[in-house]
Amino acid sequence: MGSDDSSAIKLEGQLPKCLTGIQGLDEITGGGLPQGRPTLVCGGPGCGKTLFGMEFLVRGATLHDEPGVFVTFEERPEELAQNVASLGWDLGKLEAGNKLLIEHIQVERSEIEVTGEYDLEGLFIRLGGAVDAIGAKRIVLDTVESLFAALPNELILRSELRRLFRWIKDKGLTAIITGERGDKTLTRYGLEEYVSDCVIDLNVRVKEDISTRRLRIVKYRGSLHGTNEYPFLIGDTGFSVMPITSIGLDYPVSSERVPTGIPRLDTMLDGRGYYQGSSILVSGTAGTGKSSLAAAFAQATCAGGGKCLYFAFEEPVSQIVRNMRSLGLDLDRHVEAGCLKFHAARPTTFGMEMHLLTMFNLVKESAPRTVIIDPISNLSMAGNEDQVKSILTRFVDFLKGRNITTMFTDLTSGKVAGEYTETTISSLMDTWILLRNIETNGERNRALFVLKSRGMEHSNQVREFVLSGKGLELTDAYLGSTGMLMGSARAAQEAREREECVLRRQELQGRQRTLEARRAALEAQLAALRQDLVTMDDELAVVGAEAKAQETALASDRAEMARIRKVD
């Protein structure tokens, strides 16, 4: 891990240390092995002791410009070179460049008779010669214990070994002494008595058919160090140790947002999608569309020019690509462009730690913008719940520290549906999207809602999640008097509503027409009456005129009468 890693134990003013260059080891030792002193590396057969020593020298020679001598008591130099060639280390080249010297010391028990006191001056001369020849700063003795088998006088041997370790210190060599594990002691011949500055124990444990290599710093005089057992991996580039304990919560956060790949989901998340560098959990039962949601996110990342790393623990890559094509997501294109990288593995292939370590390494190698783990629940097959949680915690911290957005999918069992994760990691997550299958009227429909999303105003609505050839879509779930309806029930309800609406409109139109007709009728009546009135007025005038005429006629008649009667 780089020096920027928050998990490093930082120390100042301590005893001088020698950077090993072994991935992760310098973090847990707070800067490497004690400089100019011997370190004992012990472990059973096949633990990687020799490789540990060899990597220490190779890294020293290539990274720190410190030449080293490898003293082998067991394997021949050619065998050693062959064994590490697969890790890309060319010992021959290093030897030619005077960066490395392999000193083979062979002691045949059958050839040797002891006839009195002796010393190991010959060994000292050999080592001294080798160290001086290349100006070595580092030395590895692998494994000095074989001397015990070859030379019978243990008392002399022990005092000579004590002298040897003192000689190493006097020469200022940073040394690694390997030792085979004993029955009750760390090493078979009690080497830990002499090498007391730093002791590292390597072991392999098999639990439920899965073996995990672990490393522990038994002691480290004068220095603070990680005390736990750290899983390590011997991969294609050598050792990688993964620090477990340190949980750094001091990473900077981003307020940048990234699209989810589904426009409507962006809307639900404050209109702008996830936070860059946040952790997203998508949980749901089988077939709720978790992987599809993840693929949509991958597609969105790649389309935005980012890199995405997709860990598939359930399906082979080709299958994912094919399946997503049916949803209109063309992942192939991104794979070819190098934006999208898949890593598919069966969870049971390794222990939990190994997976995590592999993921660590891949993340560091490809520096993605987005990491997808599909699904994490499968990983729990490779470890127990506590383990999974502690490891995921570290992984989440690691990713957040690098401002990588992570999406985990989690398959929940159908029995305990809802707000529950198989790996109980929900508290680590910033955004939790719950997918659910809702069964009504003989059909199942997918529903999506945002259970939580830290730091944003997210929607509280349940949306129907529709997967089709057109892609992923979120639609409103129908909320009516009869409850929430989805799928065909929603469609039917919507149709029914449309129909009712039409009917209502028609009825209203009818009533309007009736009223209008009545109004027209009334108006017609009104006109007729008004006509009657006019007629009546006319008649009235005629009658009045007649009455006046009659009166005039009567008066004139009376006057006539009076004239006739000769009224006086």
Place this chain on the structure above:
Amino acid sequence: MKEPTNRADDFEKALQDRGHQKYVLRLYVAGMTPRSRESISAVKNLCEEHLKGRYEIEVIDIYQHPELAKAQQVIAAPTLVKELPLPLRKFIGRLTDEERILKGLDIQLKD
């Protein structure tokens, strides 16, 4: 399988030859310490007594000739290497245990 007829004769002959074999010995010492001197004289005495006239001995100081020590995989001092007759044997220590050395050198004691 056909049994060799002259087995016993061969055996006798080999035993007789053993008494005339030539010894090539090398003694590696680390400087002229008292221990080195003691071992040199011990070897010389032993050879004079048991291998007179049919031995060659070379004393090598490993400080002067580390490359020789390396070639012979000598790590302890003093070390006496019996190069001939085969098999190769190494005796480490002060070479004071005469009986053991003689046995290792495969030398028959004179009665």
